[in-house]
Amino acid sequence: GAGVSQSPSNKVTEKGKDVELRCDPISGHTALYWYRQSLGQGLEFLIYFQGNSAPDKSGLPSDRFSAERTGGSVSTLTIQRTQQEDSAVYLCASSNGLAGVREQFFGPGTRLTVL
């Protein structure tokens, strides 16, 4: 079956512009995560959605970052007024089942470059 997909795969933008990154999770997965990975660094948690519960936004680095998940499926991560330090690979993952005990399936990521 289809895995997690993300679009675009690459995005180059100018400083100050807004960008939207999209994630299509595996069908039926109730949990969806966004992470950021800078060059040579580990994954930095940004936000997660679980079912109809309020999302955990504790990892969002600033109010320029926001995310939504429509209909319990597709999610969009929006970065407003992008800065050069926002350049990174943005990874989306989904999982199903009991809290914290299930495998996360990752998408291929969106590589964001802010000039």
Add this chain to the structure above:
Amino acid sequence: RKEVEQDPGPFNVPEGATVAFNCTYSNSASQSFFWYRQDCRKEPKLLMSVYSSGNEDGRFTAQLNRASQYISLLIRDSKLSDSATYLCVVNPASGTYKYIFGTGTRLKVLA
């Protein structure tokens, strides 16, 4: 102190060698533990979960030490294809869907 810490490496080992990585975590309430593998410029993929009693999957063995708050990964008979970054992942509390990733340990298996 970081919530999850790993030695970044790289660990350079010859084919056939045994290599072990440790990962320490700061939250004693942490419930679930995992090792993920990430190849260069690819997404992470689950290698194995870590169970309280320890578990083995072929050449890979994972251990959990709750008293000292660390998990370990042992790779026996290393293959060239084992070259990758190994990420330690911790679920910090019961009932949460949040995961904390370590920065990873890079392994290079040399011919």
